[in-house]
Amino acid sequence: MYFIFEIVFSSNKMYIADLIRAYAKETQIEADVLQTEEKILLVMNQEDAKLESFLKGLEEVLPASLFMGRSRHYFSDKKPALIPASSMRLPVNIAPCPSCQKEMFDVSSRRYYYPFTSCNHCGSQHPFVTQYPYERAHTTMKFLTPCEDCVSEAKSNALRLDYPLISCIECGIALRMRDRESEHLALTKGDYRKLFEVSARAIASGESVLMKTAHGYRRFFKPEAENAASTSILLMADAKGFNEHLMMVTQEFNALLSIERPLLRVATKSDALKALYGASTRVKYPDEGMTMLLAREILNTGLAYIAYEECDEDEEADFLVDFDLPINTQEDTKLFINQDTKLFVSGERIVFPAQVHSEKNRVTVAHDLACVKVGEASVIDSVEVFDSVQTEELYLLESEEFSSGHANEHRFEQYKASMLSVLAEHNKVGQKAVGVHFDGSLNFLYYNGKQVINAVPAIPFESDHLWEKIRTLREGSDRLVENYKKAYPETWERLDNLEGDMDIFEVTAITLGLEDESLEGISSEALSFLGKGGLQIDTRVKDNRFDNYAFLTSIMSYQLGDVENSYMCYSIYESFGDYIGEIVPQLVEKTGTRTVVLTGETFANQSLYGRIQRTVGQYKPLMNKNFPIGKENAVYGALYI
Ligand SMILES: [Zn+2]
Numbered sequence: 001m002y003f004i005f006e007i008v009f010s011s012n013k014m015y016i017a018d019l020i021r022a023y024a025k026e027t028q029i030e031a032d033v034l035q036t037e038e039k040i041l042l043v044m045n046q047e048d049a050k051l052e053s054f055l056k057g058l059e060e061v062l063p064a065s066l067f068m069g070r071s072r073h074y075f076s077d078k079k080p081a082l083i084p085a086s087s088m089r090l091p092v093n094i095a096p097c098p099s100c101q102k103e104m105f106d107v108s109s110r111r112y113y114y115p116f117t118s119c120n121h122c123g124s125q126h127p128f129v130t131q132y133p134y135e136r137a138h139t140t141m142k143f144l145t146p147c148e149d150c151v152s153e154a155k156s157n158a159l160r161l162d163y164p165l166i167s168c169i170e171c172g173i174a175l176r177m178r179d180r181e182s183e184h185l186a187l188t189k190g191d192y193r194k195l196f197e198v199s200a201r202a203i204a205s206g207e208s209v210l211m212k213t214a215h216g217y218r219r220f221f222k223p224e225a226e227n228a229a230s231t232s233i234l235l236m237a238d239a240k241g242f243n244e245h246l247m248m249v250t251q252e253f254n255a256l257l258s259i260e261r262p263l264l265r266v267a268t269k270s271d272a273l274k275a276l277y278g279a280s281t282r283v284k285y286p287d288e289g290m291t292m293l294l295a296r297e298i299l300n301t302g303l304a305y306i307a308y309e310e311c312d313e314d315e316e317a318d319f320l321v322d323f324d325l326p327i328n329t330q331e332d333t334k335l336f337i338n339q340d341t342k343l344f345v346s347g348e349r350i351v352f353p354a355q356v357h358s359e360k361n362r363v364t365v366a367h368d369l370a371c372v373k374v375g376e377a378s379v380i381d382s383v384e385v386f387d388s389v390q391t392e393e394l395y396l397l398e399s400e401e402f403s404s405g406h407a408n409e410h411r412f413e414q415y416k417a418s419m420l421s422v423l424a425e426h427n428k429v430g431q432k433a434v435g436v437h438f439d440g441s442l443n444f445l446y447y448n449g450k451q452v453i454n455a456v457p458a459i460p461f462e463s464d465h466l467w468e469k470i471r472t473l474r475e476g477s478d479r480l481v482e483n484y485k486k487a488y489p490e491t492w493e494r495l496d497n498l499e500g501d502m503d504i505f506e507v508t509a510i511t512l513g514l515e516d517e518s519l520e521g522i523s524s525e526a527l528s529f530l531g532k533g534g535l536q537i538d539t540r541v542k543d544n545r546f547d548n549y550a551f552l553t554s555i556m557s558y559q560l561g562d563v564e565n566s567y568m569c570y571s572i573y574e575s576f577g578d579y580i581g582e583i584v585p586q587l588v589e590k591t592g593t594r595t596v597v598l599t600g601e602t603f604a605n606q607s608l609y610g611r612i613q614r615t616v617g618q619y620k621p622l623m624n625k626n627f628p629i630g631k632e633n634a635v636y637g638a639l640y641i
């Protein structure tokens, strides 16, 4: 009889299954671990005396993961067919796992307050990788020789067997702290701890600390009214403060604490945070060693949270904490949650590197990411970690600045690759589908099984000479322009002097006078609206296409009618939802397919997403699962062009 433990796991990432395998090895229990597209199965002998203690221990070493769902167990007299696990080692870029964290806070360990503590299944590995295949010689740690303890540990510790980046305070990366007068080098356990202690105290007393982290430079500070720019990210020092300061559903709480530690926009709750950030803010739970150790010391100062900004190394600050090793940073990944749906909005971390399956001899490049064959597998990662490669054909995103000189080079459009990435993730390449691509501008697509066609393209938007375009839109528009000039002379002036290449949401945010002049600003403003909606924003004038100028004109007339900003922002998304809900059924009817695909970052918005569920929910629209719904999905989709 077999005992089978099953965990829902909705990702192609292997680190959780690998960790279970390593832990089984460590505890010397015989267990087979296999991973399918939806779950991880753990198969053990029911009679094994160590079974119970193994499962108990597993609970302690397994981190919470974004991808993990419910678990269950059952008995079976047949062993499930085993699929061989992938042998490809890919560098992860997530938080330290529970075992590694334990070492970081255990004064007797060689890694007490050592920020680069990691194992085969966790931590900041990708920042140090310079090239594939992933081995120490291909990382910036190649110049650091592991000490004797580390060498022997790499042979004996099941969690760190042959771990390429093994290191400790003795042999690892030295930290340095500088203020205007002096410089201190951390060499011993005590020094490491001291450095974070001093940093935390400085922040608590109102000074700023610029820190080189595995995710690039961050300027940490205590957010107070005058310095809480809307661009800063709220860093919660521990999970206890969550319920006091933030309004979250369970899914959001779990996602923030998951080992992947995504960036999440969350509603504020406490008066203190409302005063600093308004209705919502981007929130982070410590996501890598430096930030985690700082957060621990911040707690000791009595603060529940601080803030940080991503910045360059030459940013002004009272203290600088850094290290010499160069790092290769990834863009942080934003997550969107609506009930049980989780979508990666944009970014590289967590998602890449990704191993994908491709039968073609093709390299694709988009947004500085490339899909390249590494041995038998295809891997998507930053362009710079791949050496020169041989390929039959090269597919480049049209806007990509990349000179290859390859004889068989093709350029492709973003929307085509985005739509195909969704179809590929759902095994629907080759079947007809209708698509909506909404990334600043809105396009309706049709895929005939061979290629993606832009069926209802957006009318191009140019933000220069704006008033002329609005004035001539329709009868009476010139009056609106005059009234607007009288009521909002400053905004009028700004809109009169715009550069031509701004997107409609930036211009809308400026029109509404939002602090954050972007789509993000409109989204967060919409979140603060608690009413019911019903404001109709005009989105088109002719041929059923979305007309940016009609849209702006409509917003301006509501503004003149004293409609509140939050109501307007909410209605913007609602109107888009209705518009999409009108066009999609028409396309479905015309093309005879009920497969509907949604792509583009703009969908990651509570008002729009909710509206879409109502207007096109009947088609169960498909979206990306493993890849971001934003532009980064193109590098994968281009494999199917
Ligand atoms: Zn670990």
Ligand SMILES: [Zn+2]
Pocket (backbone or CB within 6 Å): 146, 147, 148, 149, 150, 166, 167, 168, 169, 170, 171, 172
């Ligand atoms: Zn060592």
